[in-house]
Amino acid sequence: xxxxxxxxxxxxxxxxxxxxxxxxxxxxxxxxxxxxxxxxxxxxxxxxxxxxxxxxxxxxxxxxxxxxxxxxxxxxxxxxxxxxxxxxxxxxxxxxxxxxxxxxxxxxxxxxxxxxxxxxxxxxxxxxxxxxxxxxxxxxxxxxxxxxxxxxxxxxx
Numbered sequence: 001x002x003x004x005x006x007x008x009x010x011x012x013x014x015x016x017x018x019x020x021x022x023x024x025x026x027x028x029x030x031x032x033x034x035x036x037x038x039x040x041x042x043x044x045x046x047x048x049x050x051x052x053x054x055x056x057x058x059x060x061x062x063x064x065x066x067x068x069x070x071x072x073x074x075x076x077x078x079x080x081x082x083x084x085x086x087x088x089x090x091x092x093x094x095x096x097x098x099x100x101x102x103x104x105x106x107x108x109x110x111x112x113x114x115x116x117x118x119x120x121x122x123x124x125x126x127x128x129x130x131x132x133x134x135x136x137x138x139x140x141x142x143x144x145x146x147x148x149x150x151x152x153x154x155x156x157x
Contacts, residue, residue, distance in 0.1 A: 001090070002112050002124055004131035006138035008145070010096075010104035016149050020104055023096055024076050025157050026148030030094075031071050031079050034060055037147045057084070088112045094144075106145065108137040 011017045018026075030037045034046045043062045050057035055072045067086035073079055081092040090112030099105050110131070117123040130136055151157040 001119060002110065002114075002128045002131060004128065004137060005107065005109040006136070006141060007105050007107040008138060008141045010106055010145060015145075016152070018104070018145065018148060018152070020076060020096060020098075022152060022157060023104065023106065023145070023148060026144060026151065027079050027094055027096065028073060029151070029157070030144060030147075031073065031081070032056075032058070034058075034062065036151070037144055038062070083112060087115060089115050094141075106141050108141050110137070 010023055026037075032046075032048055034043045043060055046058060046060040046062075048056050049059050055070055058067075058069045058071055060067045060069070065087050068084040069086075070082040070084050071079065072082075077096060079094045083089050083091070090110065092110040092112065093108070095107045095109070097105055097107065113119060114124050114127060148157065
């Protein structure tokens with residue numbers, strides 16, 4: 001199993017300040033259409049195919065893999081992506097919270113495995129190393145905040 005976590009400040013010095021509501025809107029947009037937030041060409045399809053009061057289902061093609069996710073939203077707080085089909089199984093969470101000083105933070109954490117691969121085998125170990133690297137989910141959090149600022153500046157948020 002792979003466990004990874006990363007936390008970044010929402011409003012580091014020198015960046016356009018985002019409110020909790022603006023960050024939440026960005027997280028919700030990302031959950032509904034990853035193409036707006038991932039590097040060009042990485043996500044070639046992203047469609048909400050079912051929706052209910054408690055969750056929605058998203059089908060996407062990301063990095064060539066067909067993925068189906070059940071996504072729950074805890075407004076102004078948390079987005080959880082349950083990996084229903086695709087190369088991974090488990091849950092990925094994006095959480096927005098205020099730390100002990102009142103500063104907004106954005107945290108990623110996940111507990112996942114790779115379907116069809118040996119638990120803690122070489123494939124999972126490589127995935128763990130990627131998640132924990134500079135190109136892992138910490139960079140995804142920073143990219144999400146950067147894109148949220150861009151959408152705000154374009155009046156698309």
